[in-house]
Amino acid sequence: MDLKEWFANRKKKPPVEEVKLPLATDEYCALWKQCFQCRELLYTSVLIQNQHVCPKCQYHFRIGAWERIQQLADTGTFKEFDAGLVSSDPLNFQDTDTYVNRQKEASRKSGLKEAVITGECEIEGERSCVGAMDFGHFGGSMGSVVGEKIVRLTEFALEHRLPLILVSSSGGARMQEGIFSLMQLAKTSSALKDLSDAGLMYISILSEPTYGGVTASFAMLGDIIIAEPGARIGFAGRRVIEQTIRQKLPADFQTAEYLLKHGQVDMVVARTDLKMKLAYLIKFHAGPGVADLNSEAPTNPVGERESDRKPVTR
Amino acid sequence: MDLKEWFANRKKKPPVEEVKLPLATDEYCALWKQCFQCRELLYTSVLIQNQHVCPKCQYHFRIGAWERIQQLADTGTFKEFDAGLVSSDPLNFQDTDTYVNRQKEASRKSGLKEAVITGECEIEGERSCVGAMDFGHFGGSMGSVVGEKIVRLTEFALEHRLPLILVSSSGGARMQEGIFSLMQLAKTSSALKDLSDAGLMYISILSEPTYGGVTASFAMLGDIIIAEPGARIGFAGRRVIEQTIRQKLPADFQTAEYLLKHGQVDMVVARTDLKMKLAYLIKFHAGPGVADLNSEAPTNPVGERESDRKPVTR
Amino acid sequence: MTDKKPVPLEFEQPLQMLAQQIEALENQLQDQPELADDIDRLQEQYEKLRRSLYSNLDPRDHLQIARHPQRPYSRDYFERWDENWVELHGDRKGMDDPAMVTGLVDLGPYRVVVVGTQKGRSLRDKQQCNFGMPQPEGYRKALRLFKHAEKFGLPIITIIDTPGAYPGMAAEEHNQAEAIAVNLFELAGLKVPVVAIVTGEGGSGGALAVGVANKVLMLEHSVYSVISPEGCASILWRANDKVAEACRAMKMTAKEIKELGVIDEVIPEPLGGAHHDYDVSAANTKKAIIKQLDNLTKMSGADVRADIQKKFRQIGAFVED
């Protein structure tokens, strides 16, 4: 079934209400899983085999950061960066529970220390810097650690002149770190400006869901922006908007396909094609870069394939 | 009467149909002139005194290139450039009459050789490059000569690091020079790109009417864009749009005020205030320029007034 | 606005009652001269109470002052900084967002480009300004002026007083997330100095979109937060009556944020808040800006850029194993 058919079928179904991600640990325990969209019962092992995409209706299940990295990185090539970075509690924040307790609970559920995993790896042989967010950890929210890890990854990419790939999945900035969280928007965007001015490539991948401060910073700054089918992406949440404008929004509002139609993403790519597409784009853009353009005579003619370059294939 | 009142009054009147500019030569002969908007009979000498703005309703009459220059330049400071440039007839163009004959007729009516006058002058003591178009000559259309004169003026501004001011009034590109006329859009825009990259200031003034190829090139490329009250400005003409979309357009469509509301111009300035406003803007932007920003340490702190700079006044 | 009497806020009730008592006594003073002493005593008490009240404000009280309907807005500052300031309009692409005011201001020693959010004063103004919530086109208008400033080597001054971006359908369709992100990105790469002042509410990404600056200043009673306290209360407490708690928890007042090292300076306000004296508020902010520009304009373009990058690079609180 191709994307068009899948999407056409999807429309016939009643809109799926708020999808809750099952806990990653439970997921591995369960033998069976029901598709949120077509209601088909699926063998968990088959689902994993198909990169957590329903083989029947192409529904894209939310996946965690490690699954994402495993899907994108060539086997055995991923080296994690900054695994030891953990949040402090700069505001001594407490609502109905303390931030410290909530952090513990988040880690217990996700098995992660923070909502992003960063590192370097090869993608079809192309050395790259990759960061993947995990909505299962604290709603994928961005606090100081997420900001710092993304900036360090960006700095590494700049230093080693590598392409940068960030896979977003986030509810937005982390309230419990208050103004520090807000400033991570500026911090990450600022690092990306340096990367961009050096002529390096950044591909942003938006997965279900990407909202708030993450959308309003690095997620929307890709040289190329790719969304996963059906992913919901926006700045303000659907419910907040409906309350504000006092009217119902169209069913497909803020979906990847809606964003494509409204010129906000370059393409919608099925997860099962994502790795090959990324590799193609990285190879395509591996050229002399902007630095040569400012020299008197470029050593490599612009856009020309180097004779020893690997052939571009998909 | 302020602008708002004037505009409100204007709306009450039936929309003025295609306003024909009286011949410049006739204009000086006539003792009386009737306001196109409020129908008041005005002494021509009073009207000239008031810069061709109706003292009663503030209607801005179309003015010629020489009147414009006389209004903007400090007395006796204007030096014309390229007065000897005249059109050739590269296509041997002929419709119901030859281009050669139409050129002669245009010059007879306007007293001009071409639809733009360019040169340098002082504006409240600020040395500037000024070009003014004349709708009374061949509908202010841009052919090779208009393009060439504007480019030469721009190059002079670049060489001498002077601000550039262009006052547009045009029906668009000149059909009789075919593809040459179209290419003047690229030619003028390209020259302005060089000027801009050198950190120099270009103020575009849009006067009644500015359409087609002139709007789609230099007229819309000002660092600051000023429109005259009531001036009609657009790319496609009102009638063509109405025929295409098969509906009536709002009465104020494509007026200066409509463009202001739609974010297309920085300000609408009455002709009687234009010179002072221009002088203020030129002085305001006379600073170290972008070149200094790229040096290691600017000789003039950015934005700081030089001690010997003339005070900024309006 | 300064000629209108400041409307008292909720927490100012005791002060207002005292003021009414004093007024009542003063009305009787001609008939009963012996009241003079009482009045003096009450006046003293009033001044004491006033000082104590404003030096012991709860974060939520600051929020109320920051949102005071008579609070001076961007235009009030621009007009007072330079009575001949020139407003520039539009994003050049279809919209002139009244919630984002931009123009040219002559500050005396410096000519600057100003960019500020605008809430609107009259009901009609408020509606036009969308209560200070810019549309994506507003952020893009700001960006146009940032680029203008850079081209001509003019420093940029921004004023922040916004609940944030607008949660509307068209705003999402026109990609407000991108509009904000691109501003953060471009502001961080400018070669002219930027000074931002939070004068009222600094709400979320919509505030930051004009807030990435070499120096960020806050007025004494202004607030700056990652989410509105109402939003925070409703999400974390699931209760609308926990706004005061949310205000406290988020540490959103000028003093607290300065202590956290996120901003550079707190600008004092007239006693009772900026709306008690527009002229003094404008003079204070102008003075603070000029002081900052005196240093920033000594830097080269490259240094200005490095400075802004370094500033935000450092912000964050974490532990490294």
Next chain:
Amino acid sequence: MTDKKPVPLEFEQPLQMLAQQIEALENQLQDQPELADDIDRLQEQYEKLRRSLYSNLDPRDHLQIARHPQRPYSRDYFERWDENWVELHGDRKGMDDPAMVTGLVDLGPYRVVVVGTQKGRSLRDKQQCNFGMPQPEGYRKALRLFKHAEKFGLPIITIIDTPGAYPGMAAEEHNQAEAIAVNLFELAGLKVPVVAIVTGEGGSGGALAVGVANKVLMLEHSVYSVISPEGCASILWRANDKVAEACRAMKMTAKEIKELGVIDEVIPEPLGGAHHDYDVSAANTKKAIIKQLDNLTKMSGADVRADIQKKFRQIGAFVED
């Protein structure tokens, strides 16, 4: 498209009549073998007429071929230049104009960014593509891709086949004049080479918005003009039946414009027009592009920019006293 029989144009009527005669005779050939000679003679006559017809086209005939509903469009070329080409979408600000197609193409020796106007093939496509008339957002989408190309040092190939910009209300409100002007401005400042090909109609400023290039090529039967011939006839002759005259007067055919020195090369088409063989048309254009890039990519970024500036600086016809 190539599997569909080309629909004949008005001026091709004599040719078609001859073809029908030949077909009729061929059907009788089995019964009357003596017809073979007649058929051969007619075939010969047909080929002669065909060559003579296409070598003596009136400017208006070229216009008709350029506007042929089966004419290959941007997507037809991109697909044939690189069957794995990647389309990129959107202006990032609210719209993805289908009338402007953009993406990445691997030409073999060169990787390039492609930008082309698109007319649409089916009725639904045509409507979505607005009959090849981009909205301001389409020009801005193109600009985004121009900047992308420059950042990554990729040459730009543009395809022009558009009646021009759309005379619509929203297009004016969204400032299409500015969208076009800014593209002219920015294209002239790029540090990567640009090659533009007029493949069909090159209509006015809307065409030029993706046509400011180091090398401008035209297909043999394509046209390029400052205004549509219909517009020209209606304004200058005040008569709708003077289109052929307008075509002639404006000198809008590839050959004429090459002779005027405004373009660099005329690319031959399959006999009868590009729609007779998509593959050959794609191969011809690809070959022409690669030839141009072989030279252009040897230049430095600064030289590329200087070259494009110089190219348009020179265009114009005037006399100096």
